[in-house]
Amino acid sequence: MNLGISAVEFVAQAKDGAISVEEFVAKTLDRIKKVDEKIHAFITVDTQNALDKAKEIDKKIKSKDKVSSCFGMPISIKDNICTAGIKTTCASKMLEDFVAPYDATVTSRLKSEDAIIIGKANLDEFAMGSTTEFSYFGPTRNPWNPEYVPGGSSGGSGASVAALECLASLGSDTGGSVRSPASFCSVVGLKPTYGLISRYGLVSYANSIEQVGPIAKTVEDVAFLLNIVSGYDPHDNTTVHTGQVDYVKDLKSGIQGKKIGIISQMVGDGIDKEVASATNTAISKLQNLGAECIPISLDAVEHSVAAYYTIAAAEASSNLARYDNLRYGFDFNTEGYEFKAFVSKARSNFGPEVTRRMLLGAFVLSAGYYGKYYLKAQKVRTMIKAQLDGAFKKVDYLVSPTMPILPFKIGEKIDDPLKLYLTDINTVTANLSGIPAISVPFSMSSSGLPIGIQLFANSFKEKELLQAAHALQETTHLPEITL
Amino acid sequence: MVERKEIEHLGDLVKVDLREPEKYIKQVEQILNYFDNLDKVEFHSDDTLRTQVTSEGLRDDVHKPYGDSLIEHLKKDQNNFIRAPKMV
Numbered sequence: 001m002n003l004g005i006s007a008v009e010f011v012a013q014a015k016d017g018a019i020s021v022e023e024f025v026a027k028t029l030d031r032i033k034k035v036d037e038k039i040h041a042f043i044t045v046d047t048q049n050a051l052d053k054a055k056e057i058d059k060k061i062k063s064k065d066k067v068s069s070c071f072g073m074p075i076s077i078k079d080n081i082c083t084a085g086i087k088t089t090c091a092s093k094m095l096e097d098f099v100a101p102y103d104a105t106v107t108s109r110l111k112s113e114d115a116i117i118i119g120k121a122n123l124d125e126f127a128m129g130s131t132t133e134f135s136y137f138g139p140t141r142n143p144w145n146p147e148y149v150p151g152g153s154s155g156g157s158g159a160s161v162a163a164l165e166c167l168a169s170l171g172s173d174t175g176g177s178v179r180s181p182a183s184f185c186s187v188v189g190l191k192p193t194y195g196l197i198s199r200y201g202l203v204s205y206a207n208s209i210e211q212v213g214p215i216a217k218t219v220e221d222v223a224f225l226l227n228i229v230s231g232y233d234p235h236d237n238t239t240v241h242t243g244q245v246d247y248v249k250d251l252k253s254g255i256q257g258k259k260i261g262i263i264s265q266m267v268g269d270g271i272d273k274e275v276a277s278a279t280n281t282a283i284s285k286l287q288n289l290g291a292e293c294i295p296i297s298l299d300a301v302e303h304s305v306a307a308y309y310t311i312a313a314a315e316a317s318s319n320l321a322r323y324d325n326l327r328y329g330f331d332f333n334t335e336g337y338e339f340k341a342f343v344s345k346a347r348s349n350f351g352p353e354v355t356r357r358m359l360l361g362a363f364v365l366s367a368g369y370y371g372k373y374y375l376k377a378q379k380v381r382t383m384i385k386a387q388l389d390g391a392f393k394k395v396d397y398l399v400s401p402t403m404p405i406l407p408f409k410i411g412e413k414i415d416d417p418l419k420l421y422l423t424d425i426n427t428v429t430a431n432l433s434g435i436p437a438i439s440v441p442f443s444m445s446s447s448g449l450p451i452g453i454q455l456f457a458n459s460f461k462e463k464e465l466l467q468a469a470h471a472l473q474e475t476t477h478l479p480e481i482t483l
Numbered sequence: 484m485v486e487r488k489e490i491e492h493l494g495d496l497v498k499v500d501l502r503e504p505e506k507y508i509k510q511v512e513q514i515l516n517y518f519d520n521l522d523k524v525e526f527h528s529d530d531t532l533r534t535q536v537t538s539e540g541l542r543d544d545v546h547k548p549y550g551d552s553l554i555e556h557l558k559k560d561q562n563n564f565i566r567a568p569k570m571v
Binding site: 101237300306309310321329331334340342343345347355356358360363364372373380381383 | 490493494496497498499500501502506507510511513514515517518520521522523524526528529530531532536541542550552553555556557558565566567568569570
């Protein structure tokens with residue numbers, strides 16, 4: 001049995017009885033047992049429930065009862081997305097034993113389509129990080145070379161799909177957290193338009209910019225998942241009524257006659273030579289497919305990292321105020337504590353990156369600095385959006401490398417947070433403006449590390465974005481993982 | 484320059500006992516220096532992004548009782564009270 005098949009292939013084979021769901025899920029669990037000691041993509045694996053559910057689905061298939069569209073597809077879910085009955089830790093000591101009393105909307109939609117939640121994927125604590133090194137439970141490692149980071153913060157999601165420990169995953173993307181691991185692990189990752197997917201049950205970090213996003217082996221799988229998890233949710237007033245869109249239909253339409261803008265600020269100085277060369281090759285291939293590629297300058301991008309981290313830290317410091325050890329947290333006696341001392345003691349259990357961002361957030365929002373930092377960051381955000389609106393009057397898509405650099409070694413940048421922040425330069429633009437962006441695995445470096453290409457489209461143009469991503473994917477021939 | 488007392492004040496604002504405040508001084512300073520790049524931006528407008536939502540777009544103002552499971556998750560004593568430390 002081949003665990004390397006795509007999610008869509010799995011569905012087709014399970015549907016016609018060519019494979020047993022129980023056997024596939026059992027083999028996936030064996031695979032997790034075998035490789036996860038090395039990769040550490042999972043915080044929790046829900047072995048028994050996964051097997052029970054698989055048996056139940058097999059029974060339904062045999063007796064020709066109705067089975068919903070996922071047919072028992074094993075999926076991992078980032079551990080900041082609530083799953084009733086399974087721990088949701090956010091990779092934090094603060095929520096080490098927290099079991100959500102309800103399912104996130106995306107979780108319940110997957111379950112109602114007969115997907116199997118095989119486990120909860122590792123992340124940077126509260127999704128704050130770009131490498132998954134800031135997990136309380138220890139880092140996830142890159143399946144292509146375990147000495148290297150898998151990207152982040154949805155590193156467990158990206159690595160679990162790449163290491164064939166599941167068929168697909170849900171991550172969350174606040175500043176590139178789906179696309180960075182997708183690029184570093186050689187899988188596909190989509191950050192949808194703000195408002196396309198419900199955030200109900202996604203543990204809040206920076207509400208105005210974060211979105212749940214699917215990660216899978218192929219663009220078609222991502223489109224398949226998007227069909228399930230997208231759409232208006234009465235529990236999340238920021239979701240938008242988009243009508244019924246089938247993202248899988250017409251996926252192979254191609255990009256003949258389309259216009260693609262190459263973002264000058266993302267392909268110039270400071271990017272790795274091999275990444276630059278892969279990007280040029282990708283652009284040539286897009287041209288060969290009939291697209292016209294022209295340079296587009298978005299000068300506000302130069303300020304995007306400063307604006308992004310100002311806004312994200314400000315929202316984080318407000319959101320994380322809720323961890324007061326009364327509603328969540330540890331059991332220690334309140335006797336002998338004054339309120340603030342009690343709360344502060346419990347909150348000293350946040351990890352270093354979360355603490356750093358809360359401190360920064362408090363600073364940029366404080367009297368005297370609000371205008372200097374936060375307000376200017378919001379204006380930069382508006383500038384970025386205006387420049388993108390202008391760009392999308394001229395082109396259908398924008399293109400850039402997803403990450404400006406190759407995956408780097410674990411520990412290499414952990415003591416230099418600013419260096420880590422700067423690696424987000426190509427991804428934060430989509431979050432600040434709300435537009436969708438996708439990372440497509442494109443090539444491997446000379447040292448065998450993945451390189452991803454990022455495509456952007458205008459808001460709610462996911463259908464067209466996936467068509468372009470599919471066209472680009474079809475030009476690639478990538479190696480299979482040997483882990 | 485970010486000083487120890489400023490970091491401790493920020494720690495106080497976000498209610499965190501900073502075990503090693505000095506660890507954060509240099510990093511926070513370095514990041515804030517980078518944020519200072521925002522001073523170089525020439526703005527042609529004072530606009531910030533806003534989204535309008537009409538009242539029809541909001542959900543109905545109907546009371547929906549929460550399930551017992553939410554209460555079960557709270558840390559409470561045997562009398563079903565949530566115990567908080569002294570406020571004053």
